Amino acid sequence: MAPLPGEKRNSHGKLKIILGVSTALLVMVIIVAIALTVRAKNVRTKSDQNDANIEAAVMLKRYSYESVKKRTNSFAHVLGKGGSGTVCKGKLPDTSGRDIALKILKESKGDGEEFINELASMSRASHVNIVSLFGFCNEGSNRAIIYEFMPNGSLDKFIELYKFISKTMSTKMDWKVLYNIALGVAHGLEYLHNSCVSKIKQRECHILAKRERDCRVHCS
Template identity: 55%
Template sequence: MTNNFKEKLGQGGFGAVYKGKLSNGRLVAVKMLSVSKTNGEEFMNEVASISRTSHVNVVSLLGFCLRGRKRVLIYEFMSNGSLDKFIYKTRDETLSALSWDVIYKIARDIARGLEYLHKGCNTRIFHFDIKPHNILLDENFCAKIADFGLAKLCPRNESIVSLSDARGTMGYVAPEMWSKSFGRVSYKSDVYSYGMMLLEMVGGRKNINGEASNTSEIYFPHWAYTKLELDDDLRPDMEMSTEENEIAKRLAMVGLWCTQTFPNDRPTMSSVIDMLEGSMDSIQIPPKPLLSSPTRSPPEYSI
């Protein structure tokens, strides 16, 4: 199927992904999972969660293989790869910059996919690893949520989950994931990760700035809030029209609401979609974020 693993599409903490072709000519992405210390838990998570989904903004699992210790997942092929390749200023110069209309469309696609996972399935699915690397783009830059290795399933009438271990990727992990003093772990943890990703899409850089001279510069929401408060350009490195500035400002405000420290202060994904699609005048200025970064303490748990 992969022509002896000829073309590698990517490498992550759980394994490598190769380009493949089915006998009918359909292109696929073949994910070969590494030998796991958790006895294949991430494989079972992925199959159990994604096999329950059917949504235009969630990547489709076409099949899987389990033979001995070999575990393989077969997905639809996404020709433009992952979002992280496009949004940072440090991206490969051979890749065209995304227009603000496309960035806005991608933000809305991801929001719709997450809303579906949280309330549209028979079983609620909490992803717990929303980040640009796990958002895939097809040939039309339609965004789809991928990589459910850390996902958690729970009944539709429950919104709080109990986790035996912290999970996620440093920089996107909600505060309550590593300290109960901030609140209970729930679908709002995905909302936080989504918000941090929105701020990255606006700012064009990673959310942790290791070269910053003080914590207020390191914690990305504080940087975004200061820009909005002073009415500074969110992207001084770019020439932007009035309409493009409006998109950037809208995404930044939604991102700041989503990254509120306490889960109860964050919107649901349904409310996020309303903010993205409604009038700018209806979006209230979010409260000022904390000046310290709660994301520098936990280790990185995934790709």
């Protein structure tokens, strides 16, 4: 049965309403999608700028947690443990592949401002008798500091080993070696004391041995 003229007008009207609503919905979806894309881009740009600002402030390279985890073989080789974290051996996540000691800080709270400020003051200390900083990682609660690797570890253990070797080989300890170690450490401490890096003066310092005659002050 053919539709009555009134029914036909009615279904045309319904179609127009459906088309109108669908077009409005489509336009809304497009606007929301564009707004979300622009917002995500702004957030990304802001976070990139933030990363660049942090790197500039601390004058150190920032590495991702993933890259340091990979280059320390998932923190497999533990060198030692301190009050604030664990130190692992690894390689610098760059093409140099230099040996590093990575200090993974215990789960840390806060927005990391204090961590960044401390890194900034530590990174300003540069001296031949101070253990160098190579970089850092700051991803949420995953925070780590990358130091140059000191193959002979802490000086007290190195001296013990040196004493042991001298004893077993019936040789005398070379006082020149000890004198050079003491001189290097004194130079490092003197630099820290007289440099303008005020915050470092309040830090705990240890002596680590790189080679027989090359010991450096390590501020952790």
